[in-house]
Amino acid sequence: MGRLYxxxxxxxxxxxxxxxxxEVDVGQGLPGFFIVGMPDTAVQEARYRVRCxxxxxxxxxPEAHMVVNLAPGLLRKTGTGFDLPIAVALLCATGQMxxxxxxxxxxxxxxxxxxxxxxxxxxxACAMLARERGLQLVSAxxxxxxxxxxxxxxxxxSVVRLRQGEPWSTHPSCAVARASACADFSxxxxxxxxxxxxxxxxxxxxxxLLKGPPGSGKTMLARRIPGILPPLEEDEMVQTALIxxxxxxxxxxxxxxxxxxxxxxxxxxxxxxxxxxxxxxxxEVSLAHNGILFLDEMNEFSPxxxxxxxxxxxDKEVILVRADGRVRFSADFMLVAAxxxxxxxxxxxxxxxxxxxDQQIARYASRIGGPLMDRIDLVVEVRRSSPDSVMETGNGLxxxxxxxxxxxxxxxxxxRRRKSVARGRVTANAGAALVQSCGLDGKVKRIxxxxxxxxxxxxxxxxxSLRVARAIADLDDVDSVGEKQILEAMLYRVREVGL
Amino acid sequence: MTAGVFDANLPHFALRRGDTGYPxxxxxxxxxxxxxxGIGNADVLSMPALAxxxxxxxxxxxxxxxxxxxxxxxxxxxxxxxxGALGCDQxxxxxxxxxxxxxxxxxxxxxxxVYPMGAAPLLQRIVKQGGTIVSEREWGSAPLRPYFVxxxxxxxxxxxxxxxxxxGLPSGTFSTADAALxxxxxxxVVPGNIHSPQSxxxxxxxxxxxxxxxxxxxxxxxxxxxxxxxxxxxxEYDPLGPLPVDPMGRASDRAKLLEALAACPLxxxxxxxxxxxxxxxxxxxxxxxxxxxxxxxxxxxxxxVRLH
Numbered sequence: 001m002g003r004l005y006x007x008x009x010x011x012x013x014x015x016x017x018x019x020x021x022x023e024v025d026v027g028q029g030l031p032g033f034f035i036v037g038m039p040d041t042a043v044q045e046a047r048y049r050v051r052c053x054x055x056x057x058x059x060x061x062p063e064a065h066m067v068v069n070l071a072p073g074l075l076r077k078t079g080t081g082f083d084l085p086i087a088v089a090l091l092c093a094t095g096q097m098x099x100x101x102x103x104x105x106x107x108x109x110x111x112x113x114x115x116x117x118x119x120x121x122x123x124x125a126c127a128m129l130a131r132e133r134g135l136q137l138v139s140a141x142x143x144x145x146x147x148x149x150x151x152x153x154x155x156x157x158s159v160v161r162l163r164q165g166e167p168w169s170t171h172p173s174c175a176v177a178r179a180s181a182c183a184d185f186s187x188x189x190x191x192x193x194x195x196x197x198x199x200x201x202x203x204x205x206x207x208x209l210l211k212g213p214p215g216s217g218k219t220m221l222a223r224r225i226p227g228i229l230p231p232l233e234e235d236e237m238v239q240t241a242l243i244x245x246x247x248x249x250x251x252x253x254x255x256x257x258x259x260x261x262x263x264x265x266x267x268x269x270x271x272x273x274x275x276x277x278x279x280x281x282x283x284e285v286s287l288a289h290n291g292i293l294f295l296d297e298m299n300e301f302s303p304x305x306x307x308x309x310x311x312x313x314x315d316k317e318v319i320l321v322r323a324d325g326r327v328r329f330s331a332d333f334m335l336v337a338a339x340x341x342x343x344x345x346x347x348x349x350x351x352x353x354x355x356x357x358d359q360q361i362a363r364y365a366s367r368i369g370g371p372l373m374d375r376i377d378l379v380v381e382v383r384r385s386s387p388d389s390v391m392e393t394g395n396g397l398x399x400x401x402x403x404x405x406x407x408x409x410x411x412x413x414x415x416r417r418r419k420s421v422a423r424g425r426v427t428a429n430a431g432a433a434l435v436q437s438c439g440l441d442g443k444v445k446r447i448x449x450x451x452x453x454x455x456x457x458x459x460x461x462x463x464x465s466l467r468v469a470r471a472i473a474d475l476d477d478v479d480s481v482g483e484k485q486i487l488e489a490m491l492y493r494v495r496e497v498g499l
Numbered sequence: 500m501t502a503g504v505f506d507a508n509l510p511h512f513a514l515r516r517g518d519t520g521y522p523x524x525x526x527x528x529x530x531x532x533x534x535x536x537g538i539g540n541a542d543v544l545s546m547p548a549l550a551x552x553x554x555x556x557x558x559x560x561x562x563x564x565x566x567x568x569x570x571x572x573x574x575x576x577x578x579x580x581x582x583g584a585l586g587c588d589q590x591x592x593x594x595x596x597x598x599x600x601x602x603x604x605x606x607x608x609x610x611x612x613v614y615p616m617g618a619a620p621l622l623q624r625i626v627k628q629g630g631t632i633v634s635e636r637e638w639g640s641a642p643l644r645p646y647f648v649x650x651x652x653x654x655x656x657x658x659x660x661x662x663x664x665x666x667g668l669p670s671g672t673f674s675t676a677d678a679a680l681x682x683x684x685x686x687x688v689v690p691g692n693i694h695s696p697q698s699x700x701x702x703x704x705x706x707x708x709x710x711x712x713x714x715x716x717x718x719x720x721x722x723x724x725x726x727x728x729x730x731x732x733x734x735e736y737d738p739l740g741p742l743p744v745d746p747m748g749r750a751s752d753r754a755k756l757l758e759a760l761a762a763c764p765l766x767x768x769x770x771x772x773x774x775x776x777x778x779x780x781x782x783x784x785x786x787x788x789x790x791x792x793x794x795x796x797x798x799x800x801x802x803x804v805r806l807h
Binding site: 190191192193194196211341347348353354358361365381383385450451454476484487488490491495 | 585696767769771772778779783785789790796797798799800801
């Protein structure tokens, strides 16, 4: 007796796994099972789960004074992932298991009362930590680990297997991930202009607002935008999957390269949107990282909540500050919003009459984007197609064709950035960089200035229009922004309040 | 008493039935107002007048018709009478004033109560340019809903003819039309696009026998007949004026676009479908026309030809 046993595990802090050492001491004294090291309630309950699980599998629990220490002591321990490491440490300390390979492994898992091992959130993060420390991961079988992560991930189905020679199997690293079918743009008839606007937004990663009456198809359009975004790159996949894994979401689509599409309801709380809770969980803005955040019925969101979205959009991350430290969650997303044109929703609808007064309409128009209006670069009207044309389908570009064009546009944009870096022409000022990248010649500059003046564009509006024009130019495969691109960009501009 | 916006220096008057200044045409309606309170020049009420009224939620077409015919009436020497309401009424009054004519506004509330909000500059202009603002309600009366139907009979009653430029179905303008017909006055109506909901009322009145006014020469003819004044032949109105220079050589495409919008305002998608132009050409063309001021985007997101 009196054996001290320690092995590796981890706990989640934000979207990262932080290493924790489990030490078990079985010694003399009044019989009891104690867990120390700032465990939260779920961790404390491990005592019961571990005891029952081991007993059900026929292991012996000694009548001794057992102390489990989760080090470092000041780090708050949360979650049910400690069940498995505690059980394994206990078995090693009581000589019921061969401790030979325990040293090279990181154990994470919850135990069922019959000894089965259950998955916990954030296994991907645990795998990343294991890789960092040159360890192997042992956990319940989990679909998200079924791929080549650069670290051996072992699946343990039940603690009863720990008696055997080869207690666990290895997760297959078959990297073939199949994405569930994303809705296709070719399903939508007509709507050529909104489709084009969506494509421009995708090419330039710009903010877009879809305006139209209820049932006009705004949500339908929005849901198809992930299908024309470039597929996630390797590192983006991992970054994004980590966040989703921590939130307990299925990551198979992410590993198939499909950017996430998050559509929070307008009654969502601030914590739900930005992140929070205890333990700290990522919010919708982080779950939309490398994907799209869709604010449907933007006007119904409280201005307070919309205001809170500005900082993550600016910094491309969310920093949550708590008493015991700060946690960073990435939040780099593309904004897509949908709104009605007026309070009753039917302004400009062919079938329904609008019942709003002029004052109501003007007031609504000024509130539509609220604090987020300056994040919107394109506004496009969406109207339902006429009944007869709805029956026709399949004309117009498909999502994969549109995606190809977006990919090529993005390639040109990165090529251009590389070239300017190579030539040493890099300006810290984002505005100046944008103007430079447009390469406007004298004539186009003059035309643009006049258009800007006549349309009373603010400074921000000018930058926005240039961004749109630059994205159009990339789609059109031209080096510099010309008159054609400027004119088209003006069509989608954010118009003055009430117009 | 609600605050009036007019200074006490402007002439206020109150005409009772039987007074010398009481407009004779008003005597012959079913229920002439006992007293007509007014600010401005009372003589105008007895001069030959044409009522120009229409929908409050007017389309650009309706507003343009109001402007064109009201200014013509003013040029022909007629007083233009309307209700001062948003939309066609105000457009008619402004246009008549711009053409140097005199106008009368018949209000629902007291003559010194500005309604709707924002109409104060127009009302002041009416008085300053030799016209008048009248009401059968007491000074300071609030503009309540039932009063508006009642005042429409006064608008029609002051004039030998009433011109309706645009009306949907149902429309407040119908009470003015009925009042005109009941007192044996002429009812003139401008036809509208049969697909446009905002013209359904006017077209129905035509179907029921109102006199159509289809262009300036028919307007002139009707004015001659009703008022007995000789009207000089006016040039036919061309809403577009001369088209500006065509730097990109796209005259025919541009014409296609403007033609497609001739019937009624359209959303971009509908317009694209109607013109049949390929999308990339289309977007540039629309933007260009908007930049040149040929097209305008309305509040409901539909584009219309910009009329002067």
